[in-house]
Amino acid sequence: MRIPCPHCGTRDLREFTYQGAALAQPEGDWSPDWDSYLHLRDNPAGETRDRWYHNPCGTWVVVTRDTVSHAVTGGIAAREAGA
Amino acid sequence: MAYSGWRIIREALTGNAGWAPVWRDPAPRDAYDIVIIGGGGHGLATAYYLAREHGLKNIAVVEKGYIGGGNVGRNTTIVRANYFLPGNSEFYSHSLKLWEGLETELNYNVMHSQRGLINLFHSDGQRDAFARRGNAMANQGDDAVLLDREGVRAHLPYLDFDNVRFPVYGGLLHPRGGTARHDAVAWGYARGADRRGVDLIQNCEVTGIDIEGGKVTGVQTSRGGIKASKVGIVVAGRSGQVAAMAGMRLPIESHVLQAFVTEGLKPCIDHVVSFGMGHFYISQSDKGGLVFGGDLDFYASYAARGNLPMKEHVMEAAMTLMPMIGKARVLRSWGGIMDMTPDGSPIIDKTPVEGLYIDCGWCYGGFKAVPGSGFAFAHLIAQDRPHDSAARLRMDRFAKGRGLMDEEGTGAQHNLH
Ligand SMILES: Cc1cc2nc3c(=O)[nH]c(=O)nc-3n(C[C@H](O)[C@H](O)[C@H](O)COP(=O)(O)OP(=O)(O)OC[C@H]3O[C@@H](n4cnc5c(N)ncnc54)[C@H](O)[C@@H]3O)c2cc1C
Ligand SMILES: [Zn+2]
Numbered sequence: 001m002r003i004p005c006p007h008c009g010t011r012d013l014r015e016f017t018y019q020g021a022a023l024a025q026p027e028g029d030w031s032p033d034w035d036s037y038l039h040l041r042d043n044p045a046g047e048t049r050d051r052w053y054h055n056p057c058g059t060w061v062v063v064t065r066d067t068v069s070h071a072v073t074g075g076i077a078a079r080e081a082g083a
Numbered sequence: 084m085a086y087s088g089w090r091i092i093r094e095a096l097t098g099n100a101g102w103a104p105v106w107r108d109p110a111p112r113d114a115y116d117i118v119i120i121g122g123g124g125h126g127l128a129t130a131y132y133l134a135r136e137h138g139l140k141n142i143a144v145v146e147k148g149y150i151g152g153g154n155v156g157r158n159t160t161i162v163r164a165n166y167f168l169p170g171n172s173e174f175y176s177h178s179l180k181l182w183e184g185l186e187t188e189l190n191y192n193v194m195h196s197q198r199g200l201i202n203l204f205h206s207d208g209q210r211d212a213f214a215r216r217g218n219a220m221a222n223q224g225d226d227a228v229l230l231d232r233e234g235v236r237a238h239l240p241y242l243d244f245d246n247v248r249f250p251v252y253g254g255l256l257h258p259r260g261g262t263a264r265h266d267a268v269a270w271g272y273a274r275g276a277d278r279r280g281v282d283l284i285q286n287c288e289v290t291g292i293d294i295e296g297g298k299v300t301g302v303q304t305s306r307g308g309i310k311a312s313k314v315g316i317v318v319a320g321r322s323g324q325v326a327a328m329a330g331m332r333l334p335i336e337s338h339v340l341q342a343f344v345t346e347g348l349k350p351c352i353d354h355v356v357s358f359g360m361g362h363f364y365i366s367q368s369d370k371g372g373l374v375f376g377g378d379l380d381f382y383a384s385y386a387a388r389g390n391l392p393m394k395e396h397v398m399e400a401a402m403t404l405m406p407m408i409g410k411a412r413v414l415r416s417w418g419g420i421m422d423m424t425p426d427g428s429p430i431i432d433k434t435p436v437e438g439l440y441i442d443c444g445w446c447y448g449g450f451k452a453v454p455g456s457g458f459a460f461a462h463l464i465a466q467d468r469p470h471d472s473a474a475r476l477r478m479d480r481f482a483k484g485r486g487l488m489d490e491e492g493t494g495a496q497h498n499l500h
Contacts, residue, residue: 001382001390014392018382020336020497032482039334039425039481041497043323045385067337067385 004075005054005061019051022062022081051078086192105270106150106277111284114310115143117464118302120289120325121318122146124155124265124450125442127272127283128457129317129464134279136458137465142281143311145304147288151269154319155450157387157419159342159376161355161366162451163200163260164225167216170475170488171428172223177472178455179225179259185454191271193263194369200260200355201230201238203404205249209360213255220257228256238354241407249360249403260355262366268453292328292439299329299438315440315464320385320420322443329436333443334425334481336497338379339418340447341389343397345411347371361400365408373411375401379421379447381498388418421447425481427500428488431459431469432478440464441478446500 001013021041026033042048045068052061052075060078065071094101117133119126122144133139146152164179166172186193204213210229217227235254236244244251277283284306291303292314301310318325320337348371357364362378377397380389394416401408424430424444429452431442442460445452459473469476480486481495493499 012392013390018498020383035482036332038496040332041323041334041336042327042332043336043383045321045324045337048383050383067383070384070386070390 001065001070001072003052003061003063003072005057005059006075006077007057007059008054011054015055016052016061017055019053019060022049022051022078024082105274106283109282109284111143111145111287111304111306111309112282113308114301115282116141116311117143117313117315118309118311119144119315119317120302121153121316121321122150122273122283122285123153123317123319124269124272124453125319125445125456125460126315126317127269127276128453129315129442129460130281131272131276131279132458132461133465134276134281136461139465140280143309144276144281144283145287145289145302145309146283146285147305149285150273150283151266154419154421155269155453156266157342157417158265158450159364159366159374160262160265160450161200161260161364162195162263163257163355164223164451165200165202165216165220165227165255165257165260167219167490168488170486171490172219174455174459174472174476175451176223176225177458178452181454181458182263182451183259185268185271189271189275191267191274193267193271195261195263196369197259197261198354198366199238200257200357201235201254202257202357202359203235203242203254204252205360206252210252217255226258228258230254230256239356241351241405243404243406246403249358262355262368264369265450268450272453272457289325289328292325294329294436294439297437299436313438313440313464315442315460317442317460319443319445319449320422322422322441326434326441329434329439331434334430334478335422335444336383337385338381338421338423339384339386339389340376340379340421341393341397341416341418342374342376343394343416344368344372344374344414346414348373348411351407356404358400358404361403363397363400363404365401365405372414373408379423380418385420386418387420421445423497423500425495425497425500426487426489427491429456429476430478431456431463431473431476433463434478
């Protein structure tokens with residue numbers, strides 16, 4: 001897999017650390033929303049959006065890709081994706 | 084069908100024309116008392132123990148592909164009970180005891196070979212951690228022997244003991260650990276369940292779960308609707324998708340795990356060797372192939388095949404640990420879809436839907452769990468209360484933060500196990 005970093009261009013998988021599903025963090029104290037955010041997953045077979053950290057430049061990237069074909073179709077900076 | 088030496092000779096002389104299928108291939112009936120979704124190791128064992136332990140008759144296993152086509156036939160077959168934390172400890176201990184009686188129980192040769200498993204350590208700190216784990220295993224009633232460097236050398240003379248980064252300090256030997264023939268486990272349970280009247284329905288994909296007034300009433304499949312008052316979900320890597328049919332989101336992310344096998348060689352690796360620092364483990368199959376693997380690729384995937392960087396990493400670890408392996412040639416590699424939970428430990432529990440049960444989250448260690456999981460899941464379905472060995476494998480441990488079984492001590496977070 002090659003992953004697009006908005007800062008550095010498309011780079012080898014080995015330069016990235018995977019964090020997981022790109023979900024919006026809930027506000028406030030503990031609520032079931034936190035369980036949902038931390039633990040529960042849609043876990044789709046198909047298109048997914050997940051967060052990867054580009055180690056050399058320190059950008060968090062929200063990557064759109066397919067979990068069945070491993071095709072990567074997009075990557076934008078997490079701060080622009082709002083996730 | 085009975086197997087014997089005579090039978091093999093007779094069949095060999097008569098063109099092997101006399102072998103018949105060992106289980107029926109029934110079409111689905113309209114209704115069963117219990118439907119088990121998933122004909123992998125866990126689903127087949129569940130059906131077997133429902134019939135065997137609880138005397139239940141009217142059971143179907145619904146499998147979308149063929150029996151043994153999932154992870155049960157794709158794993159590296161390590162069977163062990165060397166866990167540390169309450170919950171896992173008693174569960175895997177019970178499962179290993181079932182393994183030890185399995186061939187007699189099923190009257191089927193699953194080639195269970197307790198050749199001993201050695202976990203290597205490479206620092207004083209790691210030695211302390213393994214001494215502690217060994218004590219926990221002994222407390223559970225299982226076996227563990229702490230080996231020093233020379234003790235390891237007596238078993239595994241071919242390791243690179245003086246590797247600069249990871250010199251071998253010693254190992255924790257689990258003598259009852261070993262391997263088994265994965266397909267045979269599926270086939271043995273399938274035959275046993277079929278003989279007890281369980282319908283094993285292949286090429287039948289569950290596409291929906293019927294729920295009325297909070298109670299399960301049956302399933303929809305590619306071969307029509309099937310009514311049932313109890314339904315068990317046991318679909319390993321596909322758990323999230325099948326649970327979604329009942330409106331549930333699970334604490335599960337599916338990841339890919341790869342494995343490798345070399346061409347057949349003369350016997351050279353007698354044990355299961357685990358090199359945790361390199362995320363590498365290896366054993367030799369009875370056919371002679373060196374079977375080895377590493378860690379997850381570490382991204383969500385349903386592809387059942389991995390990427391090259393992890394292949395490279397595994398090969399590097401192999402060369403680091405046992406340079407002799409460089410002479411062997413890799414024959415095949417493959418991947419399987421792993422149902423990863425945040426703490427890396429499994430779930431056997433009821434769901435919020437009455438009559439709907441789930442058995443999932445086996446991560447990369449569910450082969451050794453097949454007997455124990457089938458036994459405990461059958462108990463839960465039949466009696467509506469957990470079996471003692473699996474009472475802590477609760478789904479709500481993540482929401483509550485109580486009873487987490489994070490063996491690695493890295494935190495109950497999806498990308499860390
Ligand atoms: C490379 C690799 C190495 C491994 N090594 C080890 C090891 O050394 N030791 C160990 O203990 N474990 C190991 N494991 C883990 C172990 O293989 C799994 O945890 C275990 O096999 C999962 O349970 P199962 O056998 O029931 O799964 P599976 O055999 O995958 O069964 C699930 C079944 O459900 C079916 N299914 C899915 N969706 C549907 C549907 N909608 N309708 C009907 N049926 C459906 C699938 O077709 C499949 O047959 C390894 C796994 C892999 C991939
Ligand atoms: Zn970058």
